[in-house]
Amino acid sequence: MPHYVVGHKIPDSDSICSAIALSYLKTTLGEETVPARLGELSPETLFILDKFGFEQPELKMSYAGESLYIVDHSERTQGPDDIDEATILGIIDHHKLGDITTSTPLECWIRPVGCTNTIIKMMYDFHNVEIPKNIAGAMMCAILSDTVIFKSPTCTTADIKCVEALAEIAGIDDPETLGMEMFKVKSAVEGTPVRDLVLRDFKDFDMNGNLVGIGQLEVIDLAIFDDIKADLEADIAKLKAEGNRHTVLLLLTDIMKEGSEMLVVSDSADITERAYGKATSEGKVWLDGVLSRKKQVVPPLQEAFA
């Protein structure tokens, strides 16, 4: 029975490319391991898989009785629903430490860097395993995505150096141009149902007993949302009610202007005031310089709930 590698629900490019890269490394080291996913892929991720010639990883929701590696998170709410019936062999991640626990020793590579794939590159180096060209390309794109082409405050020197090294292996001369191409794909919203947009990069967090959902859409120009903003607002209100959530936030991130408009529905009217020092006006607030959910949105919110 092979082992699995799986990222979070509503997978992003880092979750998928990590699963592909780690399963190749483990298999090469003699442990048969296959990548899997917990949901449908975004246009951006499909663009990466297509570009480097990968199939979509297997869609697999249940892991009872299986052994698996978790990538790109360590939160129970973001993992498989039956995670308690699985054996967790390891966690590779770059977020805050979540509430997953195990009953046996395991392998964790968690680092405060911009992307899980930067850590997986360290694992390849540690084990002295050569990275195939196409895997290097996919890993590189995941880092460009997670770091918003190095603009995010989560980006570290390790991420930049890693992209340079992976670009060389993949034979890509200009990673940043490929990054912009990728973000143009990501920015396309026309023809996509509103709910699909809201859930495209959406994560639930347990904040001191309150369920808080936070979505993010990164685009190269916020004007893209002018016609659908009212629909997005209506839909996150629905999502809040359906999931019995305390709060739902949707970040509309302008990667060129380097800031985010936050759409807010919450049981606490003053939640953004308390977390970010800025009140909402008609359920919206512009947060200048805010690009990173992980580093700039989640920690102050967690403080506000503490």
Added chain:
Amino acid sequence: MPHYVVGHKIPDSDSICSAIALSYLKTTLGEETVPARLGELSPETLFILDKFGFEQPELKMSYAGESLYIVDHSERTQGPDDIDEATILGIIDHHKLGDITTSTPLECWIRPVGCTNTIIKMMYDFHNVEIPKNIAGAMMCAILSDTVIFKSPTCTTADIKCVEALAEIAGIDDPETLGMEMFKVKSAVEGTPVRDLVLRDFKDFDMNGNLVGIGQLEVIDLAIFDDIKADLEADIAKLKAEGNRHTVLLLLTDIMKEGSEMLVVSDSADITERAYGKATSEGKVWLDGVLSRKKQVVPPLQEAFA
């Protein structure tokens, strides 16, 4: 303000030597870091510090407002009581993943090996930092202690190779002889108050909402306990009542015979039957081949409580 490195309550040699080794590495890398401890040291640890010329790390119980690295565990019950008011910068450990969480990204090096110091050696190698002779000696002793001189089922090839490399750096020709010397110090019980013996290597675990305390005494001959076994049994019963614990286990481990006598007081009379397939007789049971609390005692018990 320096950062701290601290292991678990009732520190063992691994917790103390890890704190010394990691704080030296971090300081060398430009981050001023000092080792600390959450309790009194055992004769074994004092023997190691004396042998390699170290002072005892600072006794420091409160970490509110401080930044720290946690070594040799990831459990809230085993950390500082005010851990929620501290910033956890990282965790280096070789146990199951516990319930510590953070609100910010961090650095975790967790591996299924026999000793935290084996992982810290990997960190030195990763950063290309030379290990001083005396630190190498202390790290080596911690690995010999945690792996019961390579006899424990938790011992891996990585631990054995690490001891070889550290012995070379420390200029020690015969690590196993030094290991036996250390275990002779550890075996001395005469003149030590019974409660001190019970608590010498004692850890509390939260098992599905039940507080379970497990102590372990490793000796080179169980006959050492003949005269005091009744006192030990009476004392763990007291400890159970004082701490409102569901169960207290005390492992009397014979490292030469390679097995443990387990002393048991529990709210569930059949707990060892369910966890280890062997009932107690007069509150005691011999478990052949059982040397490791982490690998052989805790996981089956956790299953029994699940």
